[in-house]
Amino acid sequence: MFVSRKISESTVRRLSHYLRSLEGFPDIGGTVSSEELAARGQTTAAQVRKDLSHFGSFGKRGLGYSVDQLRDRLRSILGVDRSWRVALVGAGRIGLALFEYPAFRSRGYDCVAIFDSDPEKIGQAWADQVVRSPDEFEKVINELDVELVILALPADGAQEMAMRAVDAGVQGILNFAPIRLNVPPEVPVEDVNLVMELEALSFQITQGEQDA
Amino acid sequence: MFVSRKISESTVRRLSHYLRSLEGFPDIGGTVSSEELAARGQTTAAQVRKDLSHFGSFGKRGLGYSVDQLRDRLRSILGVDRSWRVALVGAGRIGLALFEYPAFRSRGYDCVAIFDSDPEKIGQAWADQVVRSPDEFEKVINELDVELVILALPADGAQEMAMRAVDAGVQGILNFAPIRLNVPPEVPVEDVNLVMELEALSFQITQGEQDA
DNA sequence: TTACTTTTGTGAAGAATTTCACAATACAGT
DNA sequence: ACTGTATTGTGAAATTCTTCACAAAAGTAA
Numbered sequence: 001m002f003v004s005r006k007i008s009e010s011t012v013r014r015l016s017h018y019l020r021s022l023e024g025f026p027d028i029g030g031t032v033s034s035e036e037l038a039a040r041g042q043t044t045a046a047q048v049r050k051d052l053s054h055f056g057s058f059g060k061r062g063l064g065y066s067v068d069q070l071r072d073r074l075r076s077i078l079g080v081d082r083s084w085r086v087a088l089v090g091a092g093r094i095g096l097a098l099f100e101y102p103a104f105r106s107r108g109y110d111c112v113a114i115f116d117s118d119p120e121k122i123g124q125a126w127a128d129q130v131v132r133s134p135d136e137f138e139k140v141i142n143e144l145d146v147e148l149v150i151l152a153l154p155a156d157g158a159q160e161m162a163m164r165a166v167d168a169g170v171q172g173i174l175n176f177a178p179i180r181l182n183v184p185p186e187v188p189v190e191d192v193n194l195v196m197e198l199e200a201l202s203f204q205i206t207q208g209e210q211d212a
Numbered sequence: 213m214f215v216s217r218k219i220s221e222s223t224v225r226r227l228s229h230y231l232r233s234l235e236g237f238p239d240i241g242g243t244v245s246s247e248e249l250a251a252r253g254q255t256t257a258a259q260v261r262k263d264l265s266h267f268g269s270f271g272k273r274g275l276g277y278s279v280d281q282l283r284d285r286l287r288s289i290l291g292v293d294r295s296w297r298v299a300l301v302g303a304g305r306i307g308l309a310l311f312e313y314p315a316f317r318s319r320g321y322d323c324v325a326i327f328d329s330d331p332e333k334i335g336q337a338w339a340d341q342v343v344r345s346p347d348e349f350e351k352v353i354n355e356l357d358v359e360l361v362i363l364a365l366p367a368d369g370a371q372e373m374a375m376r377a378v379d380a381g382v383q384g385i386l387n388f389a390p391i392r393l394n395v396p397p398e399v400p401v402e403d404v405n406l407v408m409e410l411e412a413l414s415f416q417i418t419q420g421e422q423d424a
Numbered sequence: 425t426t427a428c429t430t431t432t433g434t435g436a437a438g439a440a441t442t443t444c445a446c447a448a449t450a451c452a453g454t
Numbered sequence: 455a456c457t458g459t460a461t462t463g464t465g466a467a468a469t470t471c472t473t474c475a476c477a478a479a480a481g482t483a484a
Contacts, residue, residue, distance in 0.1 A: 006440095007415075007419070008440075008441070009412070010441080011441090012411075012412050012415050012416075013408060013412065015411075015415075016405075016407070016408040016411040016412065017392070017408070019411070020390060020391075020407070020408075033460085033461065033462090034461075034462075035461080040392065041392060042392055043442095044442080044443070045461090045462095046442075046443055046444070046445095047441095047442065047443080049461090049462065049463065049464085050441090050442075050443090050463090050464080052462095052463090053462090053463060053464070057462075057463060059461080059462050059463080060449085060450060060451090060461085060462075061448065061449040061450055061451095061460080061461055061462040061463080062449065062450040062451055062452095062459075062460045062461050062462075063450065063451070063460080063461070063462085064460090064461065064462080065462090077415065077418075078411045078414060078415045078418075079411070079414035079415055079417060079418035080411055080414060084414060092309075093305075093308060093309035093312050093313070094309045094313070096305060096309070097304075097305035097306045097308070097309040098406070100305050101305070101306070101406060103390065103406070103407050104406070104410075107407060107410070109410055147417075148410075148413065148414075148417075171417045172413045172414070172416065172417045173413075174409055174410060174413055178232060178315065179232075180229070180252070180253060180254055186420065188413055188416035188417060188420070190409045190410075190412050190413045192404065192406070192409055193228075194310070194313060194315070194316070194404070195228070195232070195315050195319060196225060196228040196229070196232075197386055197402045197404055198316075198319070198321055198360075198386060198402075199224075199227075199228040199231070199290045199291070199292055200221070200224050200225065200228065200402050201360065201384045201385075201386055201400055201402045202290060202291035202292060202296060202360075202384070203219075203224050203227075203289065203290045203291055204224075204384065204400035205291060205359075205360075205383045205384045205400060206289075206290075206291035207219070208398065208400070218470095220470075220471070222471080223471090245430090245431065245432090246431075246432075247431080255472095256472080256473070257431090257432095258472075258473055258474070258475095259471095259472065259473080261431090261432065261433065261434085262433085262434080262471090262472075262473090264432095264433090265432090265433060265434070269432075269433060269434095271431080271432050271433080272431085272432075272479080272480065272481090273430080273431055273432040273433080273478065273479040273480055273481090274429075274430045274431050274432075274479065274480040274481055274482095275430080275431070275432085275479095275480065275481070276430090276431065276432080277432090425484100426483105426484090427482105427483090427484090428481105428482085428483085428484105429480100429481085429482080429483105430479100430480085430481080430482100431478105431479090431480090431481105432477105432478085432479075432480095433476105433477095433478085433479100434475100434476095434477095434478105435474105435475095435476100435477105436473105436474085436475090437472105437473085437474070437475095438471105438472080438473070438474085439470100439471080439472070439473085440469100440470080440471070440472085441468105441469080441470070441471085442467105442468080442469070442470085443466105443467080443468070443469080444465105444466085444467070444468080445464100445465095445466090445467095446463105446464095446465100447462105447463095447464095447465105448461105448462085448463085448464105449460100449461090449462080449463105450459105450460085450461085450462095451458105451459090451460085451461105452457100452458085452459085452460105453456105453457090453458085453459105454455100454456090454457085454458105
């Protein structure tokens with residue numbers, strides 16, 4: 001019914017997935033059943049209904065969910081019905097890839113500052129942005145009201161910048177550095193660890209072969 | 213004891229994390245306790261022991277685990293005690309970032325081919341590689357014995373290339389395209405979805421504020 | 425050898441998540 | 455209005471994952 005405490009990580013991932021499916025629906029004004037949504041997300045209809053039920057009941061029995069309504073509701077639940085002010089820390093290949101990732105800006109994640117400690121890079125123009133020195137970090141974060149920080153730098157600098165981001169009042173961190181960041185529990189961190197993903201893959205392949 | 217069926221996704225992620233921690237240990241010949249390992253991975257000592265116990269018992273009571281031995285064992289479990297032949301599909305920003313990611317090659321993931329459908333890109337040299345046309349895909353995958361494919365292309369081309377990869381005999385797929393791939397269950401797929409990560413982050417921030 | 429300390433490996437308990445199953449309800453057709 | 459069909463919302467059951475707690479080592483020191 002109400003927004004109960006503790007929505008699990010897996011539920012959130014599925015919600016994000018449902019939203020992605022709904023965005024693929026051209027059918028304006030139509031409806032979608034939990035069954036259809038499940039088919040697109042390799043989960044079950046019951047799981048879809050359970051996930052959605054944590055936030056209220058916005059389906060119609062016998063009919064399903066209004067695509068438009070559900071999409072709007074999911075956007076609001078996931079916090080993407082607004083825009084976020086993001087700073088990118090690390091102007092390497094990964095930083096560049098993210099900066100130019102189309103889905104990034106199109107979903108309201110506005111990159112308003114870029115930092116890198118490499119003197120070669122400081123001052124470089126990236127689209128409408130200029131790469132800044134980390135010396136300016138706190139000042140810029142405050143002046144531009146940055147809410148999210150993306151850490152796309154090597155492991156050794158990541159912990160320090162995470163701390164500085166938290167102290168500067170940032171609300172969340174997307175971390176690409178392959179270390180576990182030590183931050184206060186009230187600041188959410190999401191990790192993207194490419195090595196871990198590859199290892200999960202080779203694990204599954206290796207295991208699969210052992211079974212055969 | 214023995215490698216039992218069905219190791220959970222979360223266990224695999226933790227194993228990968230333990231390995232990362234152990235690689236940071238300069239201490240050659242030393243030992244490490246489940247307690248220490250847990251502290252580095254924001255989990256508990258009992259969890260570490262349970263995770264490891266799925267694959268045998270390679271600790272010494274009263275002493276802990278031999279760093280060297282455990283590291284080797286984890287490498288073997290995760291399948292990174294060997295090298296993997298990888299093809300990159302999509303020579304955009306994300307593809308480039310991955311191609312140049314140092315941890316990539318250093319862990320035995322050898323990129324042996326790059327494909328892109330953009331005629332502008334075909335023929336470009338990337339380090340020791342040349343970007344190839346997807347027309348050559350099946351031929352090259354077979355000739356070079358490619359085992360893993362990294363899909364770093366837009367959503368609309370991803371499903372087709374996934375299918376072609378599976379038909380060509382590829383054993384696993386790392387997917388950066390924001391769609392759920394439809395492949396036979398015996399071919400493992402790992403998804404890296406940047407939008408999903410950002411949404412998980414904004415969800416947590418939004419939720420946190422509602423509680424306060 | 426014996427006592428003491430440490431830390432593993434693991435059954436059992438507890439917690440969390442997923443699936444089941446069905447009453448409630450919404451609409452369509454007649 | 456009534457019958458039939460579809461589909462939600464949700465307790466309860468089943469399953470999976472995590473934590474607890476402690477006996478079984480393994481080393482150390484006297």
